[in-house]
Every structure is written in structure tokens, then in C-alpha cells.
Amino acid sequence: MSRIGFVAVLYAVWISSACSTQEIGFERDGQDHTVERDGRDYIEDDRQRFEVNPGGILTVDAELGAIRIRSSNNDEVDVLVRKRLRTTDADEARKAFRNVEIVFNQTDTGVRIEVEQIDDNASRGFWQDRVFRWFRQGSIRQDGVRVEIDVMVPLEFNLDLITVIDDIQTGKIVGSVTVKTLTGDISTGSTEGVLSTRTNSGNIETGRTVGDLHAKSLTGNIKIGSVDGDATIRTNSGDIQIGYVQGKLKSTTLSGNVRRKYHAR
Numbered sequence: 001m002s003r004i005g006f007v008a009v010l011y012a013v014w015i016s017s018a019c020s021t022q023e024i025g026f027e028r029d030g031q032d033h034t035v036e037r038d039g040r041d042y043i044e045d046d047r048q049r050f051e052v053n054p055g056g057i058l059t060v061d062a063e064l065g066a067i068r069i070r071s072s073n074n075d076e077v078d079v080l081v082r083k084r085l086r087t088t089d090a091d092e093a094r095k096a097f098r099n100v101e102i103v104f105n106q107t108d109t110g111v112r113i114e115v116e117q118i119d120d121n122a123s124r125g126f127w128q129d130r131v132f133r134w135f136r137q138g139s140i141r142q143d144g145v146r147v148e149i150d151v152m153v154p155l156e157f158n159l160d161l162i163t164v165i166d167d168i169q170t171g172k173i174v175g176s177v178t179v180k181t182l183t184g185d186i187s188t189g190s191t192e193g194v195l196s197t198r199t200n201s202g203n204i205e206t207g208r209t210v211g212d213l214h215a216k217s218l219t220g221n222i223k224i225g226s227v228d229g230d231a232t233i234r235t236n237s238g239d240i241q242i243g244y245v246q247g248k249l250k251s252t253t254l255s256g257n258v259r260r261k262y263h264a265r
Helices: 090-098 127-136
Strands: 023-028 031-038 041-051 057-062 066-072 076-086 100-106 110-117 146-154 158-162 168-170 177-181 186-188 195-199 204-206 213-217 222-224 231-235 240-242 249-253 258-260
Touching: 031 090, 041 090, 041 100, 057 066, 057 146, 066 158, 076 090, 076 100, 076 110, 090 100, 110 146, 158 168, 168 177, 177 186, 186 195, 195 204, 204 213, 213 222, 222 231, 231 240, 240 249, 249 258
Parallel strands: 057 110, 057 158, 066 146, 066 168, 158 177, 168 186, 177 195, 186 204, 195 213, 204 222, 213 231, 222 240, 231 249, 240 258
Antiparallel strands: 023 031, 031 041, 041 076, 076 146, 100 110
16 A cells, blocks of 8 residues: 555544443454444454564554554564444445555565555545545544454554644654654654654644654644754644653744743753
8 A cells, every 4th residue: 555545534532421332243354253232332353463572663554544553571472453333234334334445564674564445446546536536425424433453462562653634642662763644643652762743733742751852843832852872853733742852853833832841052
């Protein structure tokens, strides 16, 4: 899946309600899949585990889906991808889930996960065309499929994460981290390595960074923790709040405010 294959995805807030679990089994790609009733939603889970070496890389390339990354002391990548649809029709849920393809690959350097929304009538042009087509078709609706990508990685690992309109959250990582989303928010924990974050209109908040930091948002606010390296921060109209920066600092906002606790050198 091409990284310019972005499709805009907007979702309303999902409200859970208590209900007994109901399972509906079906077969796809030669494997049994189970759709479960979870309150007012139907869900389908896909879980994979991979043995890896510390220092590898997790790549997530998603056309839709919220991404959450946590770390552990285990030498494995544990992935749970959950599809969720608010509907009362099990057959509708099954068909909708079939149109969201999840691909797992273990590579020489780590693990790659791809999430793609299948549309046989869609042209595979530039991402802007697909965004506009999405809006014209009125595909932004509350009952659309929501995807949640929850991954546990070794503490010493590198991350390369892209999604469209949803949030990305990372925990403590010893390695380089690259995070991009179209309009979702970005939140990172402590990072020991180069940290690069980018969103068009979401907010960015980072924990401590032991290394260089790059943060860019078109209109969102940016809040940066301490940086033991150089920091480059840019937003067009949002506010910027900066903690201690040991190295060189370059911060730019066209119409927002910049607040600094302390800047060395």
C-alpha cells in the first residue's frame, strides 16, 4: 500500500453499553473469523505474535485506524487489530469487516502491518483525489468501521507509524520514532532516540526526548517535554509550549503563542 494512498476517515465518539456477547462465525481467506457483539457494536479481532530481536523496527501503514504502542521486556511484537462497527445487523458487520484488509508481515528487520480499506471502484491515484472522493460519497458516518491497532513491542525498538484521521499514542521507547497522521492527535512517552512527529490539524504532546526532536502541525497546538538534543517545532496557528531544551531550538508559529520554560545554549 502506497504511503500517499491516504483516505480521510472521521468517526464520532463511540459510547459503550452493557450487553451479552454474541458470536457469529464465518470464513474468509480460508480462515475462520468470529464477529462478536459488544454492547451496541459488532467487533472482529485479529491477533498475531512475532518473535523479534531488540533494535528492530515496527512499521504501521494504515489508511484508517487509531494506533497505540506500548513496550515490554519481552522479545516479541504482540499485535491486536480490532475492527468495530455500530450496527444491529450482523450481516452488515460481516460485509463491512471484509472490506477492511489487515496484512501482517515479518521482515528481516522487524514487523510490518498494513491496514487498507478495499474499494474496487476506487482509482489508485494520489491521496488528495481519494480524500475528495470520500467526502463526495458521504462516507463520513457514525456507523463506519473503526479500526484500533494495539501493539506491544520490545523496549528497544524503532517505530515508523502512519495513519489517516485518527490518533497515535506511543509509550516509552528506546529507539527512533517517526509518527504521522493526517488530522489526529499525537502523544508520545519517553523516547531515547530521534523523535519526528507530524499532523495537519491535530495536537502534539511529547514526553522527554533523549535525542533530536522534530514536531510539526498545520493548525494544532504543540506541547514539548524536555529535549536532550536539538528541537525544531512548527505550527501555523497553534500555540507552542516548550520544556527544557539542551541543544539548539527553532520554534515557529504564525499566529499562536510560544511559551518556554528554559532554553540552554
